[in-house]
Amino acid sequence: DAGITQSPRYKITETGRQVTLMCHQTWSHSYMFWYRQDLGHGLRLIYYSAAADITDKGEVPDGYVVSRSKTENFPLTLESATRSQTSVYFCASNPGSYNEQFFGPGTRLTVL
Amino acid sequence: QQPVQSPQAVILREGEDAVINCSSSKALYSVHWYRQKHGEAPVFLMILLKGGEQKGHEKISASFNEKKQQSSLYLTASQLSYSGTYFCGTERNTGNQFYFGTGTSLTVIP
Numbered sequence: 382d383a384g385i386t387q388s389p390r391y392k393i394t395e396t397g398r399q400v401t402l403m404c405h406q407t408w409s410h411s412y413m414f415w416y417r418q419d420l421g422h423g424l425r426l427i428y429y430s431a432a433a434d435i436t437d438k439g440e441v442p443d444g445y446v447v448s449r450s451k452t453e454n455f456p457l458t459l460e461s462a463t464r465s466q467t468s469v470y471f472c473a474s475n476p477g478s479y480n481e482q483f484f485g486p487g488t489r490l491t492v493l
Numbered sequence: 494q495q496p497v498q499s500p501q502a503v504i505l506r507e508g509e510d511a512v513i514n515c516s517s518s519k520a521l522y523s524v525h526w527y528r529q530k531h532g533e534a535p536v537f538l539m540i541l542l543k544g545g546e547q548k549g550h551e552k553i554s555a556s557f558n559e560k561k562q563q564s565s566l567y568l569t570a571s572q573l574s575y576s577g578t579y580f581c582g583t584e585r586n587t588g589n590q591f592y593f594g595t596g597t598s599l600t601v602i603p
Contacts, residue, residue, distance in 0.1 A: 414591065426592065471534060479523050482535075484535050484536075486533075486534055
């Protein structure tokens with residue numbers, strides 16, 4: 382199906398474990414984004430990517446790693462999860478600047 | 494860095510109007526507006542690209558004052574389906590560094 386998907390939708394992990402959240406889009410959009418959403422902070426940009434092999438930091442990148450070897454995939458890795466990374470994570474994509482962003486359904490991550 | 498939205502929350506009765514404001518301390522190249530229902534992803538409403546631009550989407554419209562670095566979202570004759578959290582989003586340069594506003598919770602009651 383065309384669109385943008387995220388997996389898993391729900392994840393519970395423990396402090397110190399590595400976790401990877403997946404994002405896949407079928408539109409061949411150039412840009413992809415990772416946001417986290419917390420009560421009181423709205424949506425905050427973690428990392429974004431302008432194309433395969435091009436990534437850049439957003440507002441809150443500490444503790445996260447991204448890669449983009451293929452245009453359609455943009456995984457987000459928490460190398461050593463902390464409780465403060467408990468959040469809802471949204472992936473988004475768009476074809477370029479000044480365009481609508483299309484959001485995935487989100488991943489709810491809980492770090493115990 | 495985040496644009497500031499006001500009010501933080503508003504409750505309306507069906508048929509009433511509302512205005513949501515979005516202000517930035519930095520120059521804006523574009524302003525996006527999104528609505529998010531509880532437990533769902535944000536959904537795009539509209540984008541304004543030029544200072545002074547106004548757009549409409551059914552009974553929802555928006556304006557962009559580039560000089561004042563502000564945008565406003567206007568909801569007229571509100572419907573129950575308008576309930577949700579509204580976010581503005583801004584691009585500050587062509588590098589696609591994107592910032593969402595603090596959000597405005599809007600509740601429409603019968």
